[in-house]
Amino acid sequence: MSAPQPGNPTGDLAHGLVSVIICTAAADERREMLRDAVQSVLVSNQISKRPWELLVVDNSRDGRLEPWLVSLQQSWPEMAIRWIPEPEPGISRARNRGVAEARGGYFCFVDDDVLVPPGWMDHMVEALSLAPGAGCIAGRIELRFEQEPLPKWLDPRLYGYYSQFDKGALSGVMTRDIEFYGANFLITRETAQRIGDFSLMLGRVGTSLLSGEDTEYARRITAAGIPIVYSSEGYLVHRVPASRLRFRWMLQRAFQGALSHASIMDPVDRREMHSKLFLKLLSLILEIAWALPTAAFSPRRAARKLLRFSHLMGIWRCPAT
Numbered sequence: 001m002s003a004p005q006p007g008n009p010t011g012d013l014a015h016g017l018v019s020v021i022i023c024t025a026a027a028d029e030r031r032e033m034l035r036d037a038v039q040s041v042l043v044s045n046q047i048s049k050r051p052w053e054l055l056v057v058d059n060s061r062d063g064r065l066e067p068w069l070v071s072l073q074q075s076w077p078e079m080a081i082r083w084i085p086e087p088e089p090g091i092s093r094a095r096n097r098g099v100a101e102a103r104g105g106y107f108c109f110v111d112d113d114v115l116v117p118p119g120w121m122d123h124m125v126e127a128l129s130l131a132p133g134a135g136c137i138a139g140r141i142e143l144r145f146e147q148e149p150l151p152k153w154l155d156p157r158l159y160g161y162y163s164q165f166d167k168g169a170l171s172g173v174m175t176r177d178i179e180f181y182g183a184n185f186l187i188t189r190e191t192a193q194r195i196g197d198f199s200l201m202l203g204r205v206g207t208s209l210l211s212g213e214d215t216e217y218a219r220r221i222t223a224a225g226i227p228i229v230y231s232s233e234g235y236l237v238h239r240v241p242a243s244r245l246r247f248r249w250m251l252q253r254a255f256q257g258a259l260s261h262a263s264i265m266d267p268v269d270r271r272e273m274h275s276k277l278f279l280k281l282l283s284l285i286l287e288i289a290w291a292l293p294t295a296a297f298s299p300r301r302a303a304r305k306l307l308r309f310s311h312l313m314g315i316w317r318c319p320a321t
Contacts, residue, residue, distance in 0.1 A: 015105030015189065018052040018121055020045070023086075023094035024112035025206070026060040031068075033113040033239060040115045042076055048122050053080040055102060059094040061087050090205040091182070092198040092213045099192050107192060111163075111183040115144070115237040123234035124186045131173045135191030135226040136218070138180030140235035141165040147242035153303035154245065161253050162240045167230045174228050182214040184236050187221075195220050202260055209253050212260030219264070247303065254307045258314025267321065274320035277312060284309050 020041055024034050038056065045052055058065040069083040086097040099107055108124055110116065120139075127137045143164050165181045167174070182203075187195075195217065203213035221228060243249065262270060288309060291302045 016051060017104035018050055018106045018108060018125060019055060019098075019102035019104035020052060020108045020110065020121060021055045021057060021095070021098035021102060022110055022112055023057040023059060023091055023098060024065070025089070026058055026065045029243075030112060033241070037110065037112050037114050037116075038072065038081075040117075041110070041121075042079055042081075044116045044118050044120050047118055050122060050125065051104075052121060053082065053103060055082050055084050055098050057084045057086050057094045057098045057101075059086050059089060059091070061089070063087070090200065090203060092200050092203040095182075095203075095213075096197045096200075099197075102189075105189045106186055107189065108186045109182065109184070110236060111238065113239045113241070114183055115239065117236065120234055120236055123231055127171055127229045127231035127234055128186075128188070130171060130229050131227040133227055134173070134229045135188045135194075136180065136221050136228040137186040137234060138165065138167075138174065138218075138228055138230050139184035139186070140167070140230070140232045141181055141184050141238050142235055143240055144237050145240045145245070147245055151245055151247070151299075153247060153299040155300040155304060157304070158250070158307065161250060161257070162244065163238050167232070169232050171230055171232045171234075174230050178222050178228055179215050179218045180228065183238050184234070185214070186234075191221060191226055194224060194226070202264070209256040210260045211257050212264055215261065216264045247306075250303075250307060251310045254310040255314040255317075258311040259317050260314075262315045262318035270318070271320045273315060277316055281309070281312055281316070284312065 022034070022037060022041070024030070026034070038054070041054055056065065056069055063085045066083050066085070069081065073081050082101070084097060084101045086094050095109065098109070106125055108121055124137050124139055128134045141163055143159055143162055163181045163183045165184070198213045199216050202210065202216055204210055218228060262273075265273070284305065288302075288305045291298070291305050
């Protein structure tokens with residue numbers, strides 16, 4: 001059997017093969033971003049000498065992406081582009097389907113609204129050499145806002161809500177705040193087999209802004225003693241559409257994000273946090289009442305207070321036991 005070519009693997013499992021997986025709900029308003037994301041992966045990986053394949057997991061109920069993917073395959077006949085339907089909604093289901101269908105030994109996950117630069121995939125795989133036994137790579141994520149100027153309330157300290165992920169210029173093993181963001185990460189086949197599926201209780205489903213499936217997975221990897229490596233070189237750009245620059249969206253993101261992360265807390269820690277919530281909320285309400293009259297002069301300060309309140313309400317919504 002001849003060796004698999006870049007972008008054109010054999011049908012057998014190839015452990016040197018890299019499977020790039022894009023999961024998408026195929027919403028019409030995101031179709032252009034998805035097209036750009038796919039094109040950026042194809043262009044970026046043309047320079048790689050590694051064998052690779054691209055899986056687009058269609059998480060729509062009606063498989064609406066199939067005609068578009070067929071057209072794309074015809075435009076890039078030398079590339080291994082595969083359409084994978086997963087009609088049951090949810091990002092965790094889509095990722096699990098991608099893993100089940102992938103042929104490679106490395107699974108690179110990216111969101112459907114990113115742009116990858118040349119060399120991205122190679123940098124992600126090469127980062128595994130930075131730690132013996134490494135099984136996961138957390139790639140740096142830069143933001144590109146699709147609307148300018150930015151809202152006056154938007155503080156750079158809130159960029160994490162848009163999946164900004166930056167641990168600095170030096171790549172290496174993560175020893176504190178160990179996590180990765182779902183927009184840019186790699187797991188090896190061995191890690192996936194050992195850790196199992198992404199939790200179906202977490203992650204976005206439809207228009208829901210629930211999250212935490214990536215954090216929970218990272219915790220299981222760490223608990224198994226598998227090193228997670230941060231890659232600064234394996235960065236990509238995460239696009240932020242104008243619709244996500246509305247304060248209402250940010251409030252929902254803060255609430256549902258807190259609800260998600262509270263659900264995966266240690267039960268003892270969650271009960272302790274709940275015992276202190278009432279006083280925290282009361283104190284914050286007083287701070288908000290003080291801050292709102294001056295919101296026009298200090299919109300970032302007022303926004304942070306309101307988002308903190310939404311965050312605490314999300315924790316409150318999660319049962320203590």
